Amino acid sequence: MNRRFALALAVVALLVVSAGCLTYINDGGEVANETLDAEPPQAYDFATDRDTAINLSTGTRYTAVYNVSGVDEIRFYRQTPYTGDQPFEFEAFRYQYPDGEVVNGSEFRARGGEIDRTPDETWVRFDDEMDGGRMAISASGSPRRFTTLTYIEGSYVVTLPPGFSTDMPIVGHVSPRGYEIETIDGRDQITWDSVTSGSVVVQSYRETxxxxxxxxxxxxxxxxxxxxxxxxxxxxxxxxxxxxxxxxxxxxxxxxx
Missing domain, CATH: 1.20.5 (Single alpha-helices involved in coiled-coils or other helix-helix interfaces)
Incomplete structure (x- = not known):
């Protein structure tokens, strides 16, 4: 009976180890060009004067534009309480050169850029000829509870969908402190002059x-x-x-x- 129990434990352990190895292999490697070249849910605002500009929508996806001037690489990941860091998944990748030219993910790779995924993160690496540009992505996110890590240090702006607000306590929340809110074209814009670490959290609600x-x-x-x-x-x-x-x-x- 003890031998059977020990054998069962060995089989279970082997399955767990095998699953872990398969997960490592499957989660690694490059992100598909079809994913990177997908059309964004809305046009990217490359003209923003913020280092990170996030545009939330009433749908299930948001857009983000990052100023990557002077940045060699960015580690995109998400933190989980039990499994540790996990790769942050995005699509509709675009890179804008300082002269205004915009390329998609496959063209970005063809010109020397890299986008790779490991079991712990997604890496974006820029070629030496790509200094001074901006990159944009689209990812899953809800305006009612939006959270993003500080992938780029500097100034931030989060634009809420029309009709959404954070004014009411309990149902509305913004972090970190030191922000300002301005309504432009019927949409609240939450801005920070400087965010250097941690995460940005915006919990909003539709006024109705x-x-x-x-x-x-x-x-x-x-x-x-x-x-x-x-x-x-x-x-x-x-x-x-x-x-x-x-x-x-x-x-x-x-x-x-």
Missing amino acids: DLLVFGVILVIAAIAAVIGTVYFRRQLEELRERRRQMGLGVYEDDEDDE
């Missing part, structure tokens, strides 16, 4: 959502009142039954009255 939150709170309050009244009625009925049966009432019950 406040009505839904209010209705939910009212229903919850009504349910709490009804529940309390029902409980007290049941308690009174129980006391009355005890009196009728001649069992009396506990002192604690009398004190509650």
Whole structure:
């Protein structure tokens, strides 16, 4: 019996190790050109004066433009509580040269740039002839709870979708501190003059959502009142039954009255 148990443990261990090796192999290597050359969900704003400009949408994807002047490489990754660092996945890669020329991912590679993925990160490396440009990507993200690591140090701007806000506490939150909010063309823009480490977090809400939150709170309050009244009625009925049966009432019950 012990031999069978030991054999079973050995088989399980072998499967775990094999799965880990396969994961390492499958997660490594270059990102497909088809992924990098995909069309972005909206046009990239290369004209931004911020080092990182993030444009959120009401859909499931956002766009980000990075000033990579003086940067040799960028490590894109996401942090997870149990499995450690994981590669950050993106698509619709574009690189803009200082003269304004924009190339897609496959052309970026053809000119000496590199985009590789390992089990822990996605690397973007720039050729020596690519100094002074900007790069742009599209990735998955929701305006209701958006988080990004500080891949590039410097000034940041996050533009919310039309009708979204962060003004209301609890449902709205912005981090780090030291930001300013300005409304331009009906959209709130959150800006930081300098972000050097950590992450940028924006939790926003659609202004019409406040009505839904209010209705939910009212229903919850009504349910709490009804529940309390029902409980007290049941308690009174129980006391009355005890009196009728001649069992009396506990002192604690009398004190509650």
